[in-house]
Amino acid sequence: MIDPDLLDILACPLCEQRPPLRLEKDELLVCTVCGHGFPIIDEIPHLLPEDAIEPEKVGQREA
Numbered sequence: 001m002i003d004p005d006l007l008d009i010l011a012c013p014l015c016e017q018r019p020p021l022r023l024e025k026d027e028l029l030v031c032t033v034c035g036h037g038f039p040i041i042d043e044i045p046h047l048l049p050e051d052a053i054e055p056e057k058v059g060q061r062e063a
């Protein structure tokens with residue numbers, strides 16, 4: 001489980017305005033602007049552009 005305080009300071013690395021991320025299923029952070037997903041592995045958010053999951057694939061995971 002990600003600490004809500006930590007979640008508050010995290011931001012999407014792909015968006016210049018550094019928008020907040022929403023937590024999805026405790027395993028994925030999704031940008032509220034561009035829709036890219038970032039994996040959480042062993043409770044560590046991986047917020048690197050090369051780790052980004054494309055928005056189309058994030059949508060598929062919800063199905």
Ligand SMILES: [Zn+2]
Nearest residue numbers: 012015031034
């Ligand atoms: Zn973004």
